[in-house]
Amino acid sequence: MPRPDHTRALHAALLTAARGLPVIPLSRTKLPAVRSPHRGETGATACRGACGRPGHGVHDATTDPALIRALFALAPWATGYGIACGVPPAHLVGVDLDVKHGADGVGALHALAETHGFAVPQTVTVLTPSGGRHLWFTAPGPVPNSAGRLAPGIDIRGAGGYVVGPGSRTVAGRYLLAPGSTGHPLAPVPEALLRLAAPPPAPPRPPEQEAPRHPAEKRAAGLVRFVLDSREGERNGRLFWAACRAYDAGFGEALAPALVTAAVHTGLSEREAAATVASAGRLRASAEP
Known part of the structure; x- marks a missing residue:
């Protein structure tokens, strides 16, 4: 019999997928819940799902309700879901504002906005168990992942990454939509923030x-x-x-x-x-x- 947390996560994942955002089931540790089909194989594998079997993490992400149900059925221990970032057409960007270990991601983002002259628009906002928050934005193309590069407490979840969806339960607690956030559309990421999130210049190649x-x-x-x-x-x-x-x-x-x-x-x-x-x-x- 499905556990309540599993059922709630599946329901929330289906609602999120209906918005056009691809999802995968997550375990209580926030890791992809479907086990790799390549476990036990000797040597590292670069398979990203080409083998046709599930268990490739964010590369399994889908908006197809039947496939989502099948993925959750393979992982009855799943209590949450992840939303793949950087996938067209939305190219979701998750701005993770952390408040742990002395960091103040919320304050750091507002300081960046003031310094670089941009406003932080209203958008879908998810409250994390630690007291932080995730802001969801759309981008015109893939944005790279980064951790603390913009400022301490600010991580960017971009292409190849994922954010934990609201309605998920993890070992730290539950992820919830911020009050009043339900009706907000996904806002475009501010251009100045997009420039800050761009990868640093490549090291020069001397002739x-x-x-x-x-x-x-x-x-x-x-x-x-x-x-x-x-x-x-x-x-x-x-x-x-x-x-x-x-x-x-x-x-x-x-x-x-x-x-x-x-x-x-x-x-x-x-x-x-x-x-x-x-x-x-x-x-x-x-x-x-």
Whole structure:
């Protein structure tokens, strides 16, 4: 017999999908609830659903009611749902305003608005269990994910990411629509905020005739190019390898920001890229005598 939280999440997911926003079931930990069909396979897989089986996270997201019911049936433990960001035609952008660990995302967003001269429009707003909120906007195209880059307490959920939908229950509590938010249409993201959310400039690729004169500089530029040339399915591995080589050469800390920026340009989120580089640094530190 379905549990009440599961039934409520399915109902809320169907209502959200009816607005044209694709959804997936989530577990109480806010992770995709349908298990990967590739678990137990040796080696990493870059499958994004091409195998035809469910269990590929945000790549399973759909607005089809029958498929949504089928996904929830595969995960009776699901108590929430995620809404895929960056999917046309809406290209949903979730602005996650956190208030945990001393951060004040709400205040930080208003400070950005004042500094850069834009107003924060009324739009769908979701209250999070921690006291923060998610603002939903539409964008003219995909917007990259970022964590804390605009300001402490402000995360951007864009292409390849998802936001937890209202009506979901997690280990932290329930996500709810803010009072009065139900009737609001999705507002376009302010242009100034869109510019701030754009990825940082790519590290320059020095022309061959102007190659760095110092061997270490030339080596560092080559590692950045190695990351920039990554394709989907190999981005994390190439970033980790490049970061390890940088730490081996003694300039890992100095090169880390450029490696993270390069990885963001290949499609990784800033948080994931930073975690990969940090992991390489810890590995090299533990290997030192």
